[in-house]
Amino acid sequence: MYKKIISILILMCTVITFSACGNFSKVGSNKTDDKNESQGKIQVVVSFNAMREFVEAVGKDKVEIKTMIPNGTEPHDFEPKARNLEDLNKAKVFVYNGFGMESWVDKSLKVLDNKQLVTVEASKGFDPIKNIDEGEIKEHGQNDPHVWLSLKGAEFQAKNIKEALVKVDPSNKDYYEKNYKDFSNQLDSLYNDYKKKFDTVANKNFVTGHAAFAYLCRDFGLKQSSVEDVFAEGEPTTKKMEELISYSKKNKIKTIFVEDMVSPKVSETLAKEVGAEVQKIYTLENQEDNKDYIQSMKSNLELIYNSLK
Structure with missing residues (x-):
């Protein structure tokens, strides 16, 4: 508990330090910041790779994405660093899976000073599969978080992401709707192909x-x-x-x-x-x-x- 309190205090200090910074950065490059701003891209932070995939599928060249959890890191064990909070403090959209996958989200959002941030729990509203192990329920919550490994789940999460992008960039609604529909069609086609195959075994x-x-x-x-x-x-x-x-x-x-x-x-x-x-x-x-x-x-x-x- 003591370590968690210290961690929160450090993150709060970091957010205060960086809250005056105006641009969303990519590896600290001001040139990149200027370029992205001039292109008018929506600055999106995602928790891990699958969420990045869905944002990319729907937003394509109108989004600039930063992934909090780096490759090679077990997402279930991740704790955000100061630089992650800095990125969140400059973003327009934050996308995370939910269902207990990212236990650090609530704590992190509380210390931000970013009133423009649209937060997307991609699994919100999906029919969950309940955990049955008491230890898992106590530590991580009631639900199995791996929604993105279902084609139907991916379609649902991509829809939630699409709606958030439309909210922050309504002038490009048709663009996001088309991209979502294209992605959804790919998912449906893959599902239908393998539903037939699995039905035969x-x-x-x-x-x-x-x-x-x-x-x-x-x-x-x-x-x-x-x-x-x-x-x-x-x-x-x-x-x-x-x-x-x-x-x-x-x-x-x-x-x-x-x-x-x-x-x-x-x-x-x-x-x-x-x-x-x-x-x-x-x-x-x-x-x-x-x-x-x-x-x-x-x-x-x-x-x-x-x-x-």
């Missing part, structure tokens, strides 16, 4: 390193089992490992999926025990392999589908 079970795919499973009637929990915390107990081995053998699991930022060691051990292969799957919390959202999700769906055939 009898086996609906797959195993991941991190329980991030519950919303994807809801989309397609699938079931995930995982090495780590919803918030990528803790290795499984011996009992849990035995259950995963038994589950994998019973359901003829051919592939154990591993994700960026989750240790592959336990997944590799599990795969060895059940005679399965290990394959990488994307959570889109970080930008990986130069793939955009559609490319990453198509790869995920194809890998899962092939593992079930």
Whole structure:
């Protein structure tokens, strides 16, 4: 508690220090600031990569985006730095996932001096999947936050983002509406393609390193089992490992999926025990392999589908 109080005080001092600064900066370059201002781009701060993808899809060349959580950082464990608060204090729009993903948001927003900021909780209004683990509920809240890994969830979040961009830039409403519709059509097309594929397989079970795919499973009637929990915390107990081995053998699991930022060691051990292969799957919390959202999700769906055939 003492450390949290000190952290808040430091952030407050930092915001006061930078509140007089007028321009939204990118790596401290005044030239870039001037250029962006002259182009009239909306300055948007997002919490992590998936939110950046959606803002980019809808806003395209009319937005300038800064991502708070850098690649290589586990979003569930992130705490904002002074420079992140500086960026928020100069932005027009702040987009975060919500549903407990970014536990630091309320604390950070309280210390800002930015009356123009439009805040977007991208998951707000979406039908949540409830956490069932008491420890997770106590620490992170009632809801599974991984809405963006559902194509239907991504469409919902992109709509919330579109509405915020229209609010701050109504003169370009048609532009944002068109971009959103184009993105939505891509999502629907991908969903329809794989709904047909998943409907043809009898086996609906797959195993991941991190329980991030519950919303994807809801989309397609699938079931995930995982090495780590919803918030990528803790290795499984011996009992849990035995259950995963038994589950994998019973359901003829051919592939154990591993994700960026989750240790592959336990997944590799599990795969060895059940005679399965290990394959990488994307959570889109970080930008990986130069793939955009559609490319990453198509790869995920194809890998899962092939593992079930």
